Amino acid sequence: MRNLDQHTITDAVLARQAATADPRLKRILDSLVRHLHAFARDVELTEEEWFQGIAFLTRCGHITDDRRQEFILLSDVLGLSMLTVAQNNDKPAGCTEATVFGPFHVEGAPHYDLGADISHGARGIPCLVRGTVRGPDGEPVPHAHIDVWQSDEDGLYDVQHEGLGHAQARGILHSDAEGRYHFRSILAVPYAIPHDGPVGDLLTATGRHPWRPAHLHFLIEAKGYERLITHVFRSDDAYLDSDAVFGVRQSLIADWKPQPDGSYLVEYDFVLNRAPAEGS
Numbered sequence: 001m002r003n004l005d006q007h008t009i010t011d012a013v014l015a016r017q018a019a020t021a022d023p024r025l026k027r028i029l030d031s032l033v034r035h036l037h038a039f040a041r042d043v044e045l046t047e048e049e050w051f052q053g054i055a056f057l058t059r060c061g062h063i064t065d066d067r068r069q070e071f072i073l074l075s076d077v078l079g080l081s082m083l084t085v086a087q088n089n090d091k092p093a094g095c096t097e098a099t100v101f102g103p104f105h106v107e108g109a110p111h112y113d114l115g116a117d118i119s120h121g122a123r124g125i126p127c128l129v130r131g132t133v134r135g136p137d138g139e140p141v142p143h144a145h146i147d148v149w150q151s152d153e154d155g156l157y158d159v160q161h162e163g164l165g166h167a168q169a170r171g172i173l174h175s176d177a178e179g180r181y182h183f184r185s186i187l188a189v190p191y192a193i194p195h196d197g198p199v200g201d202l203l204t205a206t207g208r209h210p211w212r213p214a215h216l217h218f219l220i221e222a223k224g225y226e227r228l229i230t231h232v233f234r235s236d237d238a239y240l241d242s243d244a245v246f247g248v249r250q251s252l253i254a255d256w257k258p259q260p261d262g263s264y265l266v267e268y269d270f271v272l273n274r275a276p277a278e279g280s
Contacts, residue, residue: 213240
């Protein structure tokens with residue numbers, strides 16, 4: 001172990017962690033070491049480039065706080081978030097597809113009755129959202145827990161507004177006995193992900209834009225069904241084919257329809273996948 005070189009160090013590291021008790025952790029760490037070492041060899045990584053990489057990750061850590069998660073943004077723009085979602089959400093045909101969670105969900109959002117206005121003062125054009133939550137055989141899913149959040153017309157989530165003090169354009173509702181839901185909010189608009197930090201620098205260096213197409217976030221849970229994390233996207237958005245975080249799926253695109261009073265209406269029906277039977 002005293003005469004390691006670039007050809008033998010990988011096997012030495014693997015041997016050093018061979019006693020890892022958790023088999024899943026061992027598999028992950030072994031693969032990580034192999035791929036990191038192979039990457040360094042493949043690109044002939046210099047010491048200066050390695051230091052730059054460490055500095056980049058350090059900046060990601062320094063800018064992350066309870067309102068901003070730079071590491072999720074990094075995972076998103078590298079496509080890793082969506083790859084993980086796709087690998088772990090292979091659903092039967094007809095079930096609503098999952099997509100990225102994003103960094104702006106907040107635990108403990110306010111609860112609202114069906115039909116309420118969840119915008120709570122957020123700037124934007126009024127919009128009615130309605131639809132149903134059903135199972136794979138078309139059965140209504142009553143009392144489904146529906147957590148929804150979105151940005152305002154300035155492209156900012158409530159947690160991005162300094163000193164706001166209360167939730168806006170987010171809330172939790174429950175479908176009725178027939179699986180129906182409806183609430184009022186504001187028109188979804190495209191927005192740029194935070195790009196004033198290291199992830200923004202990465203996008204600039206690679207000639208990419210930071211924009212996401214207009215969407216609503218949904219997290220839906222119901223007993224007997226798998227949890228669904230997804231978006232509903234506006235069909236007329238210019239960024240559907242170049243989403244900065246690779247989250248768009250054709251099945252998640254819906255029409256936002258202008259109404260005579262100047263408001264909008266969007267209708268979307270969710271289909272949940274049935275959860276595996278316990279013990280299966």
